[in-house]
Structures are given as structure tokens and as C-alpha cells.
Amino acid sequence: MNRKLLSAVLLSSSILFSAGCGDDEGEEESIDVEGCEHLKEGPAVPITAAATSAGAPAVSNDHKRYDISLVDATGGKGGSVTFAASEEGDYLFFVSEDVPLTIRTANGVAVEPEAVAKSSTECSEIKGRYTVELGVGTHVLTFGPTSKTSLSFVAEHGEHDHVH
Template sequence: MKNKLLSAVLLSASLLVSACGDDAEESTGDEEGCEHLQEGPAVSVTAAVSGTGPAVSNDHKRYDIALVDVTGGKGGAVSFAVAEATDYVLFTSAPVPVKVTNGSGATVEFEESTNSSTLCSDIQGRHIVPLTVGTHTLTFGPSTLSSVSLVIEESGEHDHDHE
């Protein structure tokens, strides 16, 4: 009886450890990002042609961003005030180009970027970006689309010491 209990405990522990391992890269919050893309709650904003634009946040909301006329099509900018330096995942509802710049205007390179998720077909863009404390600008476009939905999540619920 003790051996069966020990086996069950070890099996459970190994499943928990593996759930935080390799799958973390694919899941990177895809479940939560998908849920908010599908169900909201939603906040509508209109992107700015120039400057930092209206504020968006990682507050478990979907931001429905109306894109404006820019060179080459539709696009625009929104601002994201970062309170904690860590990796963030930008989930978009469409494969609209997105660029992130920091407060001094320098481009912040994505650690990973894809236009799909095996867990959710509503995710048409998933961009993992390391951000420092301060306000960043997210610039969308140019695109042929007139809007894009955005959900921002911290990368994983496990803090892997990004300080």
C-alpha cells in the first residue's frame, strides 16, 4: 500500500514539474490570452497617428484598437506603462505588424514572435518582449485591417527571475 501511495505521489510530482518545463514555451499564457481575446472584458481605443497614443495595460482586458490612416495603410500607436520589468506577451487577433519602442525611442526586440497558437485559433499574433519599467509605445501596421484586438499578459505565471 505504501509503495502505491509513493508511486502516485511521485507521478503527480513529475507531472507538475513537466507542466512547468517544455510546455511553458508554447503555453506562455495562451490559455489566458485566448480567453480574454474571446470573452473580454473589452475596452475600445483609437490608435494615435503619432506619439505614444492612448494607454493599454496588462489588466486582463482585451483592447479593441481602431487603426487609423498611416503611410502604407492602417496602423497607429498605443502606450503601455510597465510597472514590473519582465517578459510580456502581446496577443493580437490578427497578424498585424507590431513594433515596440521604449521611452527613449529605441526598438525593443522580440524574444519570440509567431502568427499562430496551437492552443487557440483566435491568437493570430503572439509576441514575447522583455520590457523594463517605464512607458513603451506599441506601433501597429501598416495593415489593410481597420482594427486589431490586443491582450497583454506577463509571460507565464512562473517568475523565472527576470530581475
């Protein structure tokens, strides 16, 4: 009888432990859920991208969705926004449209993404997820050229723990 009770306690403990702890794959999926939540629900901030990095509006990793209107650019529509990284580390940029994205430091040095995905099993709204390692400072994000006239954008810090 004691063995059955012990087995039941151990089994329920391991189930609780498994439910509370994510594995490496689960962490990536949960960040997609976080990005998707903001892509779907906002809150939304409408902005218009700038034709050049000069005067480009700022976006942030502040739990907001930025609805970015693109402007006329060489080859179609496009535009730039700025993103200020307050601490160094991985950031994830989610976009609602499959649009080319280039990332540069404020002084023009290209920053290559560590990973790029064009979809998510967690969320059909994600048409692009860019994982980039950024140093502290302002970065210029340039979208396009594309035929799209707008897109939604969400930024998340890679080590971010969101509490609802």
C-alpha cells in the first residue's frame, strides 16, 4: 500500500514539475506566444516609417504593437524606424508581413540576425521573426522594398519574462 502511495506522489510531483519547467524548444514557442499576443491584441501605436534613417520614428520593446505605414522607396514601399537597446543581448523582432528587414547600428554597421523564421506554429500572424544580438545603443531597422503598404511590428527582449 505504501508503494502505491509513494508512486502516486512521485508521479504527480513529476507532472507538476514538467508543467512548470520549459525545455529549450518550449522557450522559443513561448516567446512566439508572447509576440503573437501583442501582434493580435496590441495595444497599438500607429507610426509612419521615414524614407531615411534621419528623423525615423522610434519603436521599443514596451509590450506594444507598432502599426507602421510604409512610404515610397526604391523598388516599392519601405522605410526606417529606430530601436534603442537599453541593454545588450538578444532581441526578437516580430512582423506581420513577409517584408525584407535590414538592421544597422546608428553609425551604419550591418547587424546580421542570428536566426530568421518566416512563420510560427504558435501563431499565423507571425510572418517574420528575427533574432538579433544587439549592443546598447540605437539601431536603424529598414523595411522593404515591398508591395505592402503597412505592417505590424513587435519587439521582445530575448531573456524577457512576461508577467500578466
